[in-house]
Amino acid sequence: MIDLSTNYLGLALRSPIVASASPLWKEIENLARLEAAGAGAVVLHSLFEEQIMMDSFWFNGFLNQGSDSFPEAMSYFPDEKSYQIDPRGYLKHIESARKKLTIPVIASLNGVSTGGWIRYAREIESAGADALELTIYFLPASMQATAHDIEQSYCELVRDIKNQLRIPIAVKLSPYFTAMANFCRQLDLAGVDALVLFNRFYQPDFDLETREVVQNLYLSSSDELRLRLHWVALLSPYVRPQLAITGGVHTAEDVVKGIMAGAQVVMMTSALIKRGIDYVGLVESDLVTWLEAHEYKSIGELRGAMNSASVSNPTALTRANYLKVMNSFMPKAI
Numbered sequence: 001m002i003d004l005s006t007n008y009l010g011l012a013l014r015s016p017i018v019a020s021a022s023p024l025w026k027e028i029e030n031l032a033r034l035e036a037a038g039a040g041a042v043v044l045h046s047l048f049e050e051q052i053m054m055d056s057f058w059f060n061g062f063l064n065q066g067s068d069s070f071p072e073a074m075s076y077f078p079d080e081k082s083y084q085i086d087p088r089g090y091l092k093h094i095e096s097a098r099k100k101l102t103i104p105v106i107a108s109l110n111g112v113s114t115g116g117w118i119r120y121a122r123e124i125e126s127a128g129a130d131a132l133e134l135t136i137y138f139l140p141a142s143m144q145a146t147a148h149d150i151e152q153s154y155c156e157l158v159r160d161i162k163n164q165l166r167i168p169i170a171v172k173l174s175p176y177f178t179a180m181a182n183f184c185r186q187l188d189l190a191g192v193d194a195l196v197l198f199n200r201f202y203q204p205d206f207d208l209e210t211r212e213v214v215q216n217l218y219l220s221s222s223d224e225l226r227l228r229l230h231w232v233a234l235l236s237p238y239v240r241p242q243l244a245i246t247g248g249v250h251t252a253e254d255v256v257k258g259i260m261a262g263a264q265v266v267m268m269t270s271a272l273i274k275r276g277i278d279y280v281g282l283v284e285s286d287l288v289t290w291l292e293a294h295e296y297k298s299i300g301e302l303r304g305a306m307n308s309a310s311v312s313n314p315t316a317l318t319r320a321n322y323l324k325v326m327n328s329f330m331p332k333a334i
């Protein structure tokens with residue numbers, strides 16, 4: 001009997017395979033299927049800062065009082081019908097999910113500014129969430145904002161939210177930080193309990209015929225795992241917060257790699273959208289088969305086995321190996 005049990009954010013998980021935030025989890029029946037398939041925990045779809053802000057516009061009747069006085073703010077929001085504004089519905093959903101499931105339910109807040117919207121963190125806790133994942137989605141396109149300014153604003157947001165909560169908090173990051181290791185240390189000091197590496201930034205394309213920016217979302221493949229493995233392997237021996245991998249986890253081998261890099265848990269979204277919710281069960285049984293074939297008794301024995309403090313050739317994770325890799329590749333002339 002292989003022991004897959006894992007601790008994440010102070011919660012006992014039966015497996016290190018966690019479902020990451022996506023609209024799949026808006027349906028309670030999908031959540032029940034996910035639990036039955038064997039997932040260790042679920043991160044619910046996000047409640048967005050914009051949804052909360054927009055709800056309070058409507059709630060406070062600002063629109064009826066002449067939206068012209070807020071032209072800039074209003075252009076930021078889609079119209080009411082095309083956008084589901086229902087933060088209170090989100091809180092009810094947490095309550096229903098908590099009642100229905102035995103696995104931990106991690107709620108997700110997605111935003112960027114420290115403002116009134118963060119009081120929702122407390123409401124999320126009261127609704128019964130076991131933990132909160134905070135996704136900070138910010139595109140630093142301003143010519144004025146420095147890397148230091150941006151990092152400090154993330155830390156301030158984390159501190160403000162952390163101060164309101166008793167439940168643990170994870171922060172989901174993008175890979176685009178100048179000094180990733182130092183920034184993770186700062187987030188640690190700000191109070192995060194786990195870091196989720198890495199969010200996939202939405203990348204627009206161009207339609208050359210219509211000359212429009214095309215906003216479509218594409219799903220990941222296992223290729224995207226490498227960036228996450230690299231950073232988790234580098235950081236895991238040195239950072240206190242637990243590390244989770246999101247991005248490019250599609251197979252049992254991906255799970256093994258992620259845990260060996262030092263991740264506490266690995267998360268899946270694209271694979272479940274492509275192959276169905278029950279696919280979690282297949283990945284888990286493949287994982288058990290792999291562990292048995294390699295004579296492991298628990299998932300814990302794997303953890304960190306290939307991080308930067310454990311691998312036999314740590315320079316393979318740093319620039320020292322860059323020249324060797326480049327030189328080892330000899331393209332064939334056509």
Ligand SMILES: Cc1cc2nc3c(=O)[nH]c(=O)nc-3n(C[C@H](O)[C@H](O)[C@H](O)COP(=O)(O)O)c2cc1C
Nearest residue numbers: 020021022023045046135220246247248268269270
């Ligand atoms: C359709 C879709 C919706 C998503 N919605 C959210 C969301 O609400 N909040 C969030 O933090 N991440 C969201 N994500 C990102 C996923 O949680 C995940 O981090 C990302 O897709 C990378 O993992 P993957 O390679 O397993 O897909 C979404 C992804 C997809 C594909």
